[in-house]
Amino acid sequence: MRIIKKDKETAIKAVEVLKKGGLVIYPTETLYGIGADATNFRAVKKLTAYKNRPFGKPYSIAVTDKKMAEEYVELNSTARNLYKEFLPGPVTIVSRGKHKVARGVESEDGTLGIRISDVKLVTEIVKKLAKPITATSANASYKKRPYSVTDVLENISEKQKKLIDLIIDAGELPHKEPSTVIDTTLDDPVTLRQGEIKLTNKNELLSRSEENTKNIAKELWQKYEAHMGKRAIVFALQGEMGAGKTIFTKGLAQAMDIRELVTSPTFALENEYGTGSKKLFHFDAWRLEGPSEMHSLGFDELIKGNKVLSIEWAERVSSVIRQFDDSAIIVWVELKFGKGDNDRLISWGVSK
Amino acid sequence: MKILSIDTSCDETAAGVTENTRVLSNIIWSQAFAHAKFGGVMPSLAQRMHEERIDWVIEKAIRKSHTKFENLDAIAVTVGPGLSIALGVGIDRAKKLSLKYNKKLIAVNHLEAHVLSCFAQPKTSKVSVPKPKFPALGLVVSGGNTILVKIKKIGSYEILAQTADDALGEALDKAARMLGLGYPGGAVLEKMAKLGNPEAYNLPTPIQGQENRKIFTYSGLKTAMSRLIESEKPLTKQKIYNLSSSFQNVAFSHLIRVCSHIFRSGESEYASLLVGGGVSANIELRKRLRKLGKETGIKISFPYSQKLTGDNAAMIGVTAYFKAKQGLFENPTKLDRKPNAKIND
Numbered sequence: 001m002r003i004i005k006k007d008k009e010t011a012i013k014a015v016e017v018l019k020k021g022g023l024v025i026y027p028t029e030t031l032y033g034i035g036a037d038a039t040n041f042r043a044v045k046k047l048t049a050y051k052n053r054p055f056g057k058p059y060s061i062a063v064t065d066k067k068m069a070e071e072y073v074e075l076n077s078t079a080r081n082l083y084k085e086f087l088p089g090p091v092t093i094v095s096r097g098k099h100k101v102a103r104g105v106e107s108e109d110g111t112l113g114i115r116i117s118d119v120k121l122v123t124e125i126v127k128k129l130a131k132p133i134t135a136t137s138a139n140a141s142y143k144k145r146p147y148s149v150t151d152v153l154e155n156i157s158e159k160q161k162k163l164i165d166l167i168i169d170a171g172e173l174p175h176k177e178p179s180t181v182i183d184t185t186l187d188d189p190v191t192l193r194q195g196e197i198k199l200t201n202k203n204e205l206l207s208r209s210e211e212n213t214k215n216i217a218k219e220l221w222q223k224y225e226a227h228m229g230k231r232a233i234v235f236a237l238q239g240e241m242g243a244g245k246t247i248f249t250k251g252l253a254q255a256m257d258i259r260e261l262v263t264s265p266t267f268a269l270e271n272e273y274g275t276g277s278k279k280l281f282h283f284d285a286w287r288l289e290g291p292s293e294m295h296s297l298g299f300d301e302l303i304k305g306n307k308v309l310s311i312e313w314a315e316r317v318s319s320v321i322r323q324f325d326d327s328a329i330i331v332w333v334e335l336k337f338g339k340g341d342n343d344r345l346i347s348w349g350v351s352k
Numbered sequence: 353m354k355i356l357s358i359d360t361s362c363d364e365t366a367a368g369v370t371e372n373t374r375v376l377s378n379i380i381w382s383q384a385f386a387h388a389k390f391g392g393v394m395p396s397l398a399q400r401m402h403e404e405r406i407d408w409v410i411e412k413a414i415r416k417s418h419t420k421f422e423n424l425d426a427i428a429v430t431v432g433p434g435l436s437i438a439l440g441v442g443i444d445r446a447k448k449l450s451l452k453y454n455k456k457l458i459a460v461n462h463l464e465a466h467v468l469s470c471f472a473q474p475k476t477s478k479v480s481v482p483k484p485k486f487p488a489l490g491l492v493v494s495g496g497n498t499i500l501v502k503i504k505k506i507g508s509y510e511i512l513a514q515t516a517d518d519a520l521g522e523a524l525d526k527a528a529r530m531l532g533l534g535y536p537g538g539a540v541l542e543k544m545a546k547l548g549n550p551e552a553y554n555l556p557t558p559i560q561g562q563e564n565r566k567i568f569t570y571s572g573l574k575t576a577m578s579r580l581i582e583s584e585k586p587l588t589k590q591k592i593y594n595l596s597s598s599f600q601n602v603a604f605s606h607l608i609r610v611c612s613h614i615f616r617s618g619e620s621e622y623a624s625l626l627v628g629g630g631v632s633a634n635i636e637l638r639k640r641l642r643k644l645g646k647e648t649g650i651k652i653s654f655p656y657s658q659k660l661t662g663d664n665a666a667m668i669g670v671t672a673y674f675k676a677k678q679g680l681f682e683n684p685t686k687l688d689r690k691p692n693a694k695i696n697d
Contacts (some may be wrong), residue, residue: 014684054408078532085589094534109397180543184536241526242574246517264518266526267496269435272692287535289397296396296437325492341579 003149003167010168011124018129022165023047025138025152029119030090030176032146035133041102047106047134050163053141059105060092060113061132065125069114072100072132080185088118090176092135094183101132109289111185121168136194137178148172186287205348206338213244213335216346217251223330225255229277232303232328236314236321239335244344245312246351248335252310253280265312270297283311290315303328325351353676355447357412357669360404360442361434361462362496363398364662365405369417369424370669374475375683376417377667378659381405395437402441403413406655410445415663421453426681428458428672430465432693433496439689450684457682458672462663462697464509466628467501468674469660469667477507485623489650491611493637494662495521495536498568500611501695503626506674509696512614513566520607521631523570527599530581531592541596542634548590548597553580555602563613573602600636608640615648624651633661 002119004013006027014024014035021043034050036043038061063069073095076082082093097112106112115135117123126133138146143155149169153161159248176342207213217235224233235252237245250262258274265271265284273280281302288294294317302309305323314321314332321330333348354376359366365381399643414421429446432439450457467490473479490501491513498515518526521538533544555576558569566615577599615622627641632654645652655661690697 042648054405078534081532081587082534085587085592092580108401168565177543182537182540184534186535187529187532240578241530242571242578244571247571261514261516263515267519267522268433270691288395293395296399298436337575341575 001103001161001164001167003066003169006121006168006170011121011325012126012259014125014166014168015128017166018125020135020165021046023050023163024125024133025149025164025167026125027119027168027170027173028117028122030178031173032138032149032152033062033122033135033251034138035135037129038101038105038132038134040091041104044102044104044134046163047136050160051136055104056108058107058111058113059134059136060115061101061105062115062117062122062126062135063132064117064126064158068126069116071098072099073097073112073114076187078186079184082184084114088116088123090179091115092179092181094181094185096185101338105134111183113181117178128143145178147175190346195297202347202349204345205342208347209342210244210247213247213344213346214251214254217248219257220331220333220348221252221255224331227329228308229306232306232324233308234303234321234324234328234330235310236318236330236332237310237312237335238315238333240337243335243337245335248333248346249280249282249310252308256280256308279307281307281309283309285311285313285316288317291320294320322351353456353673354419354423355426355428355669355672355676356410356419356421356424356444356455357428357460357665357672358410358442359430359462359465359663359665359668360402360406360438361430361432362438362663363401363435364664365402365409366663366665366668367406367410367413368665368669369413369419370472370666370673371475372673373471373476373670374473375660375666375669376419376475377413377415379409379413379416379660380659380664381409384529391411395435399437399441399570402438406441406445410449421449424455426456426458426672426676427453428460428668428675429687430462430668431687432690433462434689434691436689436691439471439691440459443516443687443689447684447687456674456676456686457684458680459682459687460668460671461690461693461695461697462673463492463497463499463693465506465667465671466494466497467503467509467626467695468506468671469628469655469664470626471674472655472660472666472670474656484626487621489615489622489625491625491627491632491641492629493520493607493627493667495525495538495629495631497629499695500608500614500660502622507678507680511696513568513610516567516569518574520568520570520603521629523574523603524600524631525572527577527596527603530578531595532587533592533596538631541600542636544593544596545600545636546597548593548595548599550601552594553598555580555598557602557609558606560606562610563610564617566610568607568610570603570606573599573606604637604640607637608644611641612644612648615644615650621651624653626653628655628661628667630662633658 524538525536
């Protein structure tokens with residue numbers, strides 16, 4: 001382990017160490033970070049040993065600019081806007097990875113966090129190395145945030161010290177919060193649309209209030225109520241955030257004579273209301289990573305058990321819902337914003 | 353009383369060791385990226401991940417507390433509310449450990465634990481268990497819940513107000529998403545809000561003047577925000593700061609107004625309010641709640657560390673301690689999950 005002060009040669013010295021798969025502790029705008037060549041598997045393994053954490057926990061990487069970032073991750077429009085407004089700066093932007101870094105750097109579901117530092121030294125090192133370096137704090141897991149080299153060294157074992165090859169000492173850093181992490185992967189358009197859903201007897205109504213929306217749900221319920229218990233009834237709801245999908249489901253529950261409070265299932269993924277034969281299962285597919293995840297939430301059993309379901313963000317899991325086109329009654333409902341503040345255009349139909 | 357506690361209710365794998373109300377260790381395997389706590393979920397993967405991590409997390413919790421399994425008095429686990437297949441992993445492990453080491457088993461409600469997280473103390477604390485006067489008030493503000501309860505005594509709760517649509521944390525996450533700050537972005541929104549002007553935009557305070565309905569509601573505010581963002585596009589950095597700040601301001605004002613109505617109109621015997629849940633880490637919200645506390649003469653408490661505000665196991669251990677004192681133990685061969693558990697079950 002060598003400790004050097006910052007000078008003109010610092011970046012060159014750091015690059016030499018990184019090229020050999022070594023670990024370098026360096027100052028960033030938020031705290032001391034520890035860098036390894038993010039494309040070198042052995043270097044990453046060494047880092048994981050230093051951090052004293054199990055293999056598989058991901059690392060963010062530092063790159064020089066957006067162009068370099070795009071070699072390693074797919075940027076969607078949300079990410080591109082964020083790069084434009086917030087980078088370089090103390091922000092980590094998470095996108096889908098392209099699997100071009102060493103194993104163990106991307107998360108287990110293939111996402112990768114990107115940093116573009118506004119500290120010159122960091123950018124210089126990455127530029128000279130021509131590869132991204134890991135951007136993780138230099139403390140071991142569950143230890144104090146390191147604002148000085150002493151903070152690092154006082155909180156690690158002799159064994160860990162031996163794993164560090166080089167420390168760039170820039171003195172005490174101003175005490176700042178760690179970088180803000182923004183996850184853009186749920187906005188991936190790829191997962192958003194699964195093709196047009198063809199409907200028969202498409203109907204449309206204008207709702208002027210939440211009460212109106214609930215009443216439309218009630219009318220729809222009355223239309224299909226006779227099938228209850230004999231076939232599964234699925235209300236597949238589509239519509240932007242704030243369009244009224246939960247409000248619609250409240251109407252359904254009221255029509256079914258369920259008194260329990262119906263709330264958004266975004267967080268819980270699934271809510272269940274009612275008792276006995278009158279039960280409503282309320283799903284939210286917004287946070288699901290793929291349609292097949294509906295199976296692990298017990299969707300198939302509910303369909304086979306002829307239950308009543310309301311599914312928000314149904315277009316995200318339409319392929320799974322449509323597998324039951326023949327056995328279940330599937331009512332596709334779309335809620336769109338209208339002209340007036342409280343106006344919604346509600347259209348529905350049964351899938352062909 | 354030393355308790356090993358386990359929580360796998362959502363996507364964090366957590367274990368801790370507590371001694372009465374003191375936290376000896378509180379280990380959380382946080383999701384991939386530090387703040388992105390409840391982003392995209394794969395329930396099947398969540399289950400597998402919990403399976404893979406749980407032993408490591410328990411081991412770490414035991415080691416860090418300088419305890420041995422043999423010296424534990426009981427094992428506690430979250431039974432709900434939460435994601436069914438995720439809950440199963442923790443419950444399964446707790447049952448096995450309980451049988452293997454012949455330890456008593458305690459079932460804990462995750463929501464109740466958020467309310468009681470304020471009783472947790474650092475391990476070095478010399479103070480014995482704080483004794484609040486009951487009835488007291490409890491407020492949970494998180495991604496999954498926004499609920500105000502009357503605590504008649506520990507273990508007995510009455511719901512005074514709860515959300516009619518989105519939880520507060522969820523509303524903040526969704527606003528962040530509309531602003532192009534990813535999902536979930538509630539924590540990002542807080543940082544952006546600090547840099548903006550809360551009065552820059554005029555968003556409507558939900559059910560203003562109808563606080564006696566005793567609900568929290570964010571659906572109308574969400575719609576107004578969506579319309580406002582459309583009219584402000586393209587969004588610059590400064591606009592994002594101001595929109596974040598304005599939204600957060602109104603979302604909190606609504607919460608405070610409803611709480612204030614209940615504090616003032618109801619029983620004057622309330623001496624304290626216990627606040628828990630992930631959003632209780634928000635500095636601005638804390639400020640406003642403290643101000644309300646001063647105005648109404650109610651003592652406001654928060655968990656002593658940020659780690660105790662989000663999902664964690666130490667709060668499960670603290671809650672289990674109170675349950676153990678009431679003799680509430682479970683049969684380890686029969687314990688089952690309760691994904692839809694309510695706080696007043």
